[in-house]
Amino acid sequence: MTVGLLHPGEMGSAVGATLVAGGARVLWASAGRGAQTRARATEIGLEDAGSLEALVHASRVIVSVAPPHAALDVARGVAAAGFSGLYVDANAVSPDAAREIGRIVERGGARFVDGGIIGPANRKPGAARVYLSGGDAAAAARLFEAGPVAPVVLAAPVGAASxxxxxxxxxxxxxxxxxxxxxxxxxxxxxxxxxxxxxxxxxxxxxxxxxxxxxxxxxxxxxxxxxxxxxxxxxxxxxxxxxxxxxxxxxxxxxxxxxxxxxxxxxxxxxxxxxxxxxx
The missing domain is CATH 1.10.1040.10 (N-(1-d-carboxylethyl)-l-norvaline Dehydrogenase; domain 2)
Structure with a gap:
């Protein structure tokens, strides 16, 4: 399973470490990112796809962990690149913003899971949880089962996790x-x-x-x-x-x-x- 991670910042690196621990091949895109992000990605074993387009074309799943103001633009970029896999938005956005992100990626042919991360970005097992909602939440949860970020599936529609x-x-x-x-x-x-x-x-x-x-x-x-x-x-x-x-x-x-x-x-x-x- 190849998973694209956008992006391995402080919390994103905890998510990336979780995906790697679960056996996924995890890609990131170095274009436009700084030295600290590159260092985190290297530390946790991510592979550099170089560009967003290359990451999208190689990934079956994409997990977005970006600052809230960037969440919609990340989704638009992924949709514009033709992504048709499973898109997990784990950003701190309003329920309406999560639903709009879902509509953006679904119009491009992808499936969508709403996510919300609660807890610190310290990579200690069980310290943080990713809550997931929507029809494919259980499928997304399997990617996080190894921890340290633990998955929790909400039996609720998109918007609930946010x-x-x-x-x-x-x-x-x-x-x-x-x-x-x-x-x-x-x-x-x-x-x-x-x-x-x-x-x-x-x-x-x-x-x-x-x-x-x-x-x-x-x-x-x-x-x-x-x-x-x-x-x-x-x-x-x-x-x-x-x-x-x-x-x-x-x-x-x-x-x-x-x-x-x-x-x-x-x-x-x-x-x-x-x-x-x-x-x-």
């Missing part, structure tokens, strides 16, 4: 954006020490959780902007207020300057970035 991802990530990443913002507000108003002291009394885990909200997410914040925007769209599609995740997207946008920095910022440094007004 909805679950949006519900989970909307709380998880939305809450962490809120915590970082709360610390920034407290620092701006000179009450950070008092807030931490109160938390230690009434919510003892909150000081450490607020530190982790910055430490664990600042250098990845650029990836979360699009996901929070997709969360806002998911809320809108369900008739819910969108402001929670529009604000979270802006929090992560302001922290995105920490991409590729050698160390994460302190809470005080992150607060300074958050408190800057756009254009200032």
């Amino acid at each position: 909805a679950l991802k949006m519900a989970y990530g909307g709380w998880n990443k939305g809450m962490q954006a809120l915590l970082a913002s709360i610390r920034a507000l407290a620092i701006a108003e000179g009450v950070d020490e008092a807030l931490l002291a109160e938390w230690k009394i009434s919510m003892p885990d909150m000081p450490a959780r607020s530190e982790r909200a910055v430490h664990d997410n600042a250098r990845k914040a650029w990836r979360f902007v699009g996901e929070m925007e997709e969360n806002a769209r998911s809320f809108a599609q369900a008739g819910l207020p969108t402001g929670f995740h529009e604000a979270a997207a802006e929090v992560y946008r302001r922290l995105s300057t920490y991409k590729d920095t050698p160390a994460p910022p302190s809470v005080a440094e992150a607060a300074a970035a958050l408190l800057k007004r756009p254009g200032r």
Whole structure:
């Protein structure tokens, strides 16, 4: 079985390692990708097809793990290249976006499975799960049985796996954006020490959780902007207020300057970035 992976980023490399562990020959396309992506692909044993077109023509299955803003363009490129196999979209997109991706690849002759990944990209067995929905979900799940990313089939139509991802990530990443913002507000108003002291009394885990909200997410914040925007769209599609995740997207946008920095910022440094007004 030859599987094309678009693309072996941090989470994509965990997916790629899972596909390789299951015995698949896994291709990636180096065109337009950076040195870090190439290093990850080499480390986990992927074969470079060079171009998207070559990957499409050689693959029976394609798994898309891309930033949310790129998910539709990846699907369009695969469809335009004439792919007619099984397309698994494992991106953090709204249910409506997942259904649109499905329509794009199906019009080109492919079959479609909706996917949503929950968990960290650390390649530890069982740490992350890929939820799958749609008529071919069980077939897609077999590709992931070796782990470390574990498959979970939802007995539900296309859109369900993405909805679950949006519900989970909307709380998880939305809450962490809120915590970082709360610390920034407290620092701006000179009450950070008092807030931490109160938390230690009434919510003892909150000081450490607020530190982790910055430490664990600042250098990845650029990836979360699009996901929070997709969360806002998911809320809108369900008739819910969108402001929670529009604000979270802006929090992560302001922290995105920490991409590729050698160390994460302190809470005080992150607060300074958050408190800057756009254009200032």
